[in-house]
């Protein structure tokens with residue numbers, strides 16, 4: 751039977767690196783759920799749609815042709831025949847995606863699309879509502895956490911490595927803001943799913959976190 755491993759947690763808790771590591775170790779598919787919210791946002795922006803106009807964003811999503819497939823061990827998608835990758839990481843998408851991710855109809859479309867990916871095989875999916883909404887019945891639900899200071903340090907190092915000139919205090923402030931938005935929004939706020947195992951990675955290495963989760967999944971057969 752296919753396994754769905756759910757990895758949720760706040761910004762900069764290490765979800766992406768951990769999920770990719772688990773996928774590689776177990777030889778299963780990696781799914782970045784946030785990419786889909788970013789994909790809807792990218793489509794809206796390239797069609798000139800105002801992302802605060804929910805009805806227009808929904809119409810834009812419904813009019814597009816979506817196709818899901820697996821590439822290099824990761825789930826990916828095309829929109830009207832184009833496969834956005836780097837485009838999803840740009841500033842415009844980053845600044846508009848929160849508007850799109852709060853629209854209930856968009857969340858419904860994304861959640862159903864994410865659930866259908868199980869047809870491709872076992873997977874590890876990172877996000878904010880994977881254990882609570884997308885795969886609530888999975889026995890493999892994990893919530894990654896780390897002290898805000900540690901998460902801010904990690905994000906800061908990532909930004910510096912990517913050549914961005916951000917101030918450490920601003921990174922901390924921006925994380926605090928994202929934490930608040932993620933955990934207080936009305937639709938699917940970030941909470942620990944019932945039955946999820948909480949892993950505090952503050953003083954763990956990436957490898958230790960991956961191994962902890964892989965051992966739990968393997969122990970289950």
Ligand code: DC
Nearest residue numbers: 783784785787847848851877878879
């Ligand atoms: O993880 P990310 O930065 O790519 O997420 C992009 C946006 O989508 C962010 O506003 C949080 C939201 N998101 C969500 O609401 N639910 C998910 N499962 C994943 C992302």
